[in-house]
Amino acid sequence: MDFGIGGRRAVVIGGSSGLGLASGEALAAEGVNLVIFARGHEQLETVRHALAPAHGVRVETVAGDLTKRSDVIGLAGLLRESGGVDILVLNTPRPPSPMRDFLDEDDDTRWSEAYQNQLHGALNVLREVTPLITGNGLGRIIGTTSASVKQPMPRHAISSIFRSGVQAALKHLSLEIAEHAVTVNSVAPATIATPTFAQFHDLEARIAATPLKRSGTLEAFGATVAFLASQHAGLITGQVIQLDGGRTASLV
Structure with missing residues (x-):
């Protein structure tokens, strides 16, 4: 299927690793030119040198911190000067570790860190x-949230609260x-087998709690983002696409 977005331009926030990188890779495979915004300059350059020749697209990188308004204004200025953007993929950092229940979250530093990074x-x-x-x-805006915005999960208090915001x-x-004619949607994963996921969660327990009894993949996540960015998703807006293997038990 031709997604019809070849030659478009996407800015991918947090696009140098994990879900952000998977999103960028999937878009680049569809011929989308990328602007990748993340904190680490060296990692950004590694990604640029990997994606551009692999997919024959233009990959620009901007090092910055999304919690610093000045860095984001700088990114916006660069985009404005170069003609704007068609697609925004918004990924935010993970919450503080270890994950805790609400009444155990008594450290203001953790709340402040999570608020700054996630909301x-x-x-x-x-x-x-x-x-x-x-x-x-x-025009497309695609955010990464979490399955916990539909059904709060144990020990995910901070994540549920700020990602719901x-x-x-x-x-x-x-x-x-x-x-x-700009659509806005989010992808809400539960268990995606990223390189760092097992450092923070019991992967086997999470899979056991998933009706499909398997975790998601970075490739599946990226493909979902690419579809939402495509011309075929033009009537989908304001929606949460649950990429959770059936774990979310809510009716809507």
């Missing part, structure tokens, strides 16, 4: 980059900019 940073990006999405009828922002935005 404040996301709002910075949405405020600055959304006005630059041209799209020409194919991101989800609320995306839903509001989907209504506000629909008239400009």
